[in-house]
Amino acid sequence: MTDVFAREWTGWLRPDGRKGVRNLVLVVYTVQCAAHVAHAIAAGEDDVQVIGFPGCYDNQYAIRLTLSLARHPNVGAVLAVGLGCEYTQPARIAEAVAKSGRPADAFFIQDVGGTRSSTDKGKAIVRGLRDRIRAETPRVAMGFGDLTLGAECGGSDGTSGLVGNPVVGRLFDRVVDAGGSAIVEEIVEMIGLKDIILDRAASPAAREQLDAAYAKAERYCREVRQYSVSPGNFAGGLTTIEEKSMGAFAKSGSRPIQGVIKVGESPPWPGLWVMDSVPDPHFMGFGYTNPNDTEGIMDLISGGSQIVLFVTGRGSVIGSPVAPLVKVTGNSRTYARMHEDMDFDAGRVLTGALSLDAAAEELGGLVADVASGTQSKPEALGHREYFVMYKHQDTPELDRGCRSAA
Structure with a gap:
């Protein structure tokens, strides 16, 4: 039998040495007033996606997160669009992206004339950027050792801790063994497990x-x-935060934890990493650590995850920009009821139809398919939800969001 984790496919090589599984043009808006135009520019294009943040004022956390997404391995080029009144300057976003070796452009809507003219201008810029990255981005061999995978869980029920997260954990073990990286966040869902977590330290x-x-x-x-x-969670059969934590932490697998990284920071070397997304203590009142699943998924993507696995026992209908989202459920009834949106049924482990290892192997094959270009169900449905919030955190230096160029 062929080892799924020895599979190779073709990816896109970025100037910093990382490899992408998509070759996207990203439209970034720098204030909520520009959101409509940004989405109009990207409308109807699978390989043109949008992110942005609502506030008019700068926030270091939000800007670092945004720039990490704009310099993500799946992103080939960036157009930054602003209204013209905001503190956050689109040209500065484009300048930072250009320094990473990606083509980038920017404009203010107020300088162009309005919604229709700005949309037309943006679409023309995007066409040029897309033509350029299609022609100039090197195609290279890629395998699991080149992947960074993120994992998030939400809408958990009892099956999430029994099989949904453990299957992802087995997959993470195989990815780490292949030389790749895996990231988990949700430290607030590790409460009660301090000794278990510390004993995993590398x-x-x-x-x-x-x-x-x-x-x-x-x-x-x-x-x-x-x-x-x-x-x-309670309706799904969970009773305490400690019980939920045990199930949530299962998605980390069993390999040693290399350390803690911040939002917007890529793993400095391969292995299993924990991402800290909790606001820092000297300003606890600003920003909430995980207001919804989409925020946590965006954090994981900012760490360079080319694909994110989302485990949900009760079901979900979200997706993500920049990195494909693969939805896993440990509840076969949820999979049957929401088959339009769910990618993988790990509940078969509970019935004895699959072992954990066999399920991880099958899930690995699905990840390889998505990395090769097959759309996950959220991608095919057009789900590109994002949430970039304002928060206080001692974020890393900007160059920590990308590895140094070779």
Whole structure:
């Protein structure tokens, strides 16, 4: 039998050495007032996608996140669009992207004349950018050792911890063993597992980072009087945050944790990583750590994840821009009821139809298919939800969002 994790496909080589599974033009708007025009520019084009943030004022966290997405391995070129009044300047976004070796352009709507003229101008720019990256981006061999995968869970029920997350964890083990990287976030869904988490640390430095991130998350949850467990979780059979945490942490697999990275920071070397998305303590009141699943998915993509696995027991209808979202459920009834949106039924492990290892192998094959160009169900349905919030966090230096060019 062929080893799924030895499969290869063709990817797009970026100037920093990373490889993408898509070759996208990204339209970035720098204030909510420009959102309609940005979406109009991208309308009808699978390989032109949109992100943006609502505020008129700068926020370091949001800008670092946005720039990391704009310099993501799946992104070949960027058009930044603003209204003209905002602090965040589209030309500065384009300048930072251009420094990464990607073609980029920018304009203000107020300088062009309005909605229709700005949309027409934007579409013309995008056509030129797309033609350029199609002609100039090198195509290279790619395999699991070149992948960074993210994992998120939401709408959890009892099956998420029993099979949904464990299947993703087995997949993560295989990806790490192949030389790739895997990222989990949701530290607020690790509450109650401190000793288990610290025992997974790959080094004393990693243990210290994990200890600090855990303590911050626990303190944060106490201060906002909110743990990451919801009425939907209770309806799905979960009872406590500790019970939910055990199931959520299962998606990390069993390999040593290399350390903690911040939002907008790529893993500095291959392996399993935890992403810290919790606001930093000296300004706890600004921003919430995980207001919805889409925010957490965007965090994972900002870390360079070319594909994100989303585990949901109760079902979900979201997707994501920049990186394909693959939706996994451990509940076969959910899969049958929401088959239009769910990509993978891990509930077959509960019936004995598959072992965990066999399910991970099958899921690995699906990931390879998506990496090769097959659209996941959210992609095919046109789901491109995004959420870039304002938050306070001691974000890394800008160049930490990309690896240094070889």
